[in-house]
Amino acid sequence: MTTKVGVVVFPGSNCEQDVVEAVDTIGGFGELLWHKDTGLGDVDAVVLPGGFAHGDYLRTGAMARFSPIMDPIGRFARDGGPVVGICNGFQILTEAQLLPGALYKNRGLKFLCQPTMLRVNSTGSVLTRGLSVGDELNIPINHFEGNFICSEQVLAQLHDKNQIVLTYRDNPNGATADIAGICNESGNVVGLMPHPERAAHPLLGSTDGALLLKGLISGD
Amino acid sequence: MSAAFDVAVEVSLRDGIADPEGLTIERALPALGFEGVSDVRVGKSLRFAVEASDEAEARQQVEAMCERFLANPVIEDVDISLSPAL
Numbered sequence: 001m002t003t004k005v006g007v008v009v010f011p012g013s014n015c016e017q018d019v020v021e022a023v024d025t026i027g028g029f030g031e032l033l034w035h036k037d038t039g040l041g042d043v044d045a046v047v048l049p050g051g052f053a054h055g056d057y058l059r060t061g062a063m064a065r066f067s068p069i070m071d072p073i074g075r076f077a078r079d080g081g082p083v084v085g086i087c088n089g090f091q092i093l094t095e096a097q098l099l100p101g102a103l104y105k106n107r108g109l110k111f112l113c114q115p116t117m118l119r120v121n122s123t124g125s126v127l128t129r130g131l132s133v134g135d136e137l138n139i140p141i142n143h144f145e146g147n148f149i150c151s152e153q154v155l156a157q158l159h160d161k162n163q164i165v166l167t168y169r170d171n172p173n174g175a176t177a178d179i180a181g182i183c184n185e186s187g188n189v190v191g192l193m194p195h196p197e198r199a200a201h202p203l204l205g206s207t208d209g210a211l212l213l214k215g216l217i218s219g220d
Numbered sequence: 221m222s223a224a225f226d227v228a229v230e231v232s233l234r235d236g237i238a239d240p241e242g243l244t245i246e247r248a249l250p251a252l253g254f255e256g257v258s259d260v261r262v263g264k265s266l267r268f269a270v271e272a273s274d275e276a277e278a279r280q281q282v283e284a285m286c287e288r289f290l291a292n293p294v295i296e297d298v299d300i301s302l303s304p305a306l
Contacts, residue, residue: 058289058290066289101294106240107238108240109241149295151294174238
C-alpha cells in the first residue's frame with residue numbers, strides 16, 4: 001500500500017509542494033493539509049514544511065503552534081505517528097513542545113542558503129532508520145534562525161537517549177553541539193533544519209535527502 | 221468592577237545565551253566615537269492594555285500570556301511593567 005504523507009500548509013509556508021514532489025518521487029503519495037483542518041484524514045505520516053508560517057510573527061513557529069491542525073498532530077505524535085518538521089516546521093515543533101530546545105538567529109546573523117554536509121548520529125528516528133551511524137549526507141540549508149539552543153540538562157538527555165539525529169560537519173550557524181536535527185525519545189517526531197526535499201532528485205545535485213524521506217515511506 | 225491597566229512587556233534573551241545582534245551593535249559603537257559601552261543586549265517590547273478586577277489579577281493574566289505565548293522560556297526572559305490606565 002502506498003504511504004500517504006500529509007504536508008501541512010500554513011499561511012506563509014513555501015516548501016510544501018517540494019515535499020509533495022519528493023514524496024511522490026520516492027514512491028509515496030503526498031497530500032496537502034490545511035492548517036485549519038481539525039483532523040488528519042487517513043495519512044500515515046505528517047510533514048511540517050519550511051517557509052514562514054504566519055509570517056514568523058512574534059517568533060518563528062509561535063503563531064503556527066496554535067493553528068487548529070496542531071491538536072490532531074499532537075495526538076498523532078503521541079500515538080507514535082511519524083511527524084517531521086523541516087526548517088520552519090522544526091521551529092514549529094519546538095514551539096509546540098513536541099521537541100525540546102529552540103531555534104535562534106544564526107551566529108553570524110546571515111541568512112544561509114547553501115549545501116551542507118551532515119553526519120547521521122542516530123538511526124533511532126523515522127528518518128534515519130534505514131541509514132548507518134556515520135553516514136554523510138549532502139543536503140542544503142536555507143534559514144536565518146537555525147541556531148539550535150537548549151539547556152545543559154536537555155542536551156545531556158539528547159545525548160543519553162540518542163536523540164541527536166543529524167549533526168553538521170562544519171557548523172554553519174552556531175548550533176549547540178553541531179545539531180542539525182533531533183528527535184523525541186521514541187524517534188517518531190523529528191525536526192531538522194536542512195531540506196531533504198531539495199536533495200531528492202539527481203537534477204537537484206544530490207539525492208541524499210531522499211534517503212531520509214524514504215524512512216517515512218518504508219514503514220515499519 | 222473592572223479596570224484597565226497599561227502593560228509593557230520587555231522580552232530579552234536569557235543570560236548566557238549569545239546575542240549576535242547585541243554584539244554587532246557593541247562593536248559598531250566605538251567606530252562612531254562611543255567608547256566604553258558594554259553588555260549590549262537586544263530585545264523587543266510589547267505594549268497593550270488589559271481589563272482586570274485589580275492589578276494582581278492583571279499581572280497574573282499577563283504572566284500567563286508570557287509563559288504560553290509572548291515569550292519562549294527556553295531562550296527568553298520577560299520583564300512586566302503594569303500601571304492603571306489613565
